[in-house]
Amino acid sequence: DLIESAKRAACRQAVADHFNPSFTYVGIGSGSTVAYVVEAIAEHGASVTGKMKFIPTGSGSTALIRNAGLSVLQVPDLLLEVGFQPESESHQPIDIYFDGADEVDAELNCIKGGGACHFQEKLVSRLAKRFICVADSRKRVDRLLTSWSYVPVEVSPMGAEYVRRELLRLGSQDPKVRTSGPTFISTITDNHNHIIDAPFPTLLLNSEADKLDPAKGLWTPDALLARIKRIFGVLEVGIFSGLNGPQVAQLDTDVEGVKP
Ligand code: DER
Numbered sequence: 001d002l003i004e005s006a007k008r009a010a011c012r013q014a015v016a017d018h019f020n021p022s023f024t025y026v027g028i029g030s031g032s033t034v035a036y037v038v039e040a041i042a043e044h045g046a047s048v049t050g051k052m053k054f055i056p057t058g059s060g061s062t063a064l065i066r067n068a069g070l071s072v073l074q075v076p077d078l079l080l081e082v083g084f085q086p087e088s089e090s091h092q093p094i095d096i097y098f099d100g101a102d103e104v105d106a107e108l109n110c111i112k113g114g115g116a117c118h119f120q121e122k123l124v125s126r127l128a129k130r131f132i133c134v135a136d137s138r139k140r141v142d143r144l145l146t147s148w149s150y151v152p153v154e155v156s157p158m159g160a161e162y163v164r165r166e167l168l169r170l171g172s173q174d175p176k177v178r179t180s181g182p183t184f185i186s187t188i189t190d191n192h193n194h195i196i197d198a199p200f201p202t203l204l205l206n207s208e209a210d211k212l213d214p215a216k217g218l219w220t221p222d223a224l225l226a227r228i229k230r231i232f233g234v235l236e237v238g239i240f241s242g243l244n245g246p247q248v249a250q251l252d253t254d255v256e257g258v259k260p
Helices: 002-018 034-042 059-067 075-082 118-126 157-171 175-179 206-211 221-229
Strands: 025-028 053-055 096-099 131-133 150-155 183-188 194-199 234-237
Touching: 002 034, 002 096, 025 034, 025 059, 034 059, 034 096, 053 075, 075 118, 096 118, 118 150, 118 234, 150 157, 150 221, 157 194, 157 221, 206 221, 221 234
Parallel strands: 025 053, 025 096, 096 131
Antiparallel strands: 150 194, 150 234, 183 194
16 A cells, blocks of 8 residues: 555665665664565675674564564674773764654654654664664654654553653643543563553644743653653653754655655
8 A cells, every 4th residue: 555655665765875785783673664674674685684783672673683584683782792882982883773753843853652662762773873764754744743642651660650640740731631641551561661651732843942831731852851751760751852862864755656
């Protein structure tokens, strides 16, 4: 169907534009779009991919890499292998990281975590020199939380109810939140934690920080990310924001002739 064709075309374009046979470590995200990235990389054949190691972002991503006949290297083993020193020149040992997103705003900030993998996705993105976010045009919005309505938050099981109540307080001035409120998702993540989907009103852009007014529910991605991260018990937040997260180069997905 058209959406799958657009996702596949965008991924093949991303690989054609950004994948390089000289790479050693390649990060692979989670979800249905990134599967087409792995398909396109695998087509380079073992003579190219055999020298590479692929860093997964969860159990689905690990299976995707393995099923394509590519070799998996988990983050802890990568850090050992490269002798990782935080904040040093080897600070970003992964050559490139490909992943999808749930929503991407006009300044390339993302909501991620629809697949409950955003902790490991953000871990890999922080270790990567470049993050190529491949998203079909359904995901593209001016401001985050336009079509997607909540922020996925990964929390410790025993702290989850505490976090849920804090999130409710944070978002409660917004009718959307008052109705639904932050809800537990039954998923147990690959890190053995819970996910809470916390609804918030449509965000501002980071460049609109002058309009920031949390009391009125006006948040920038950066400000909301920082505020939720501060809640005791939160492991990670599904907002990838330019100042705190990786720079993402969104691929234009209205690929010639394929308009989902
Ligand atoms: O969980 C994530 O952030 C994923 O990248 C995911 O939500 C994107 O999923 P999709 O490629 O199946 O739309």
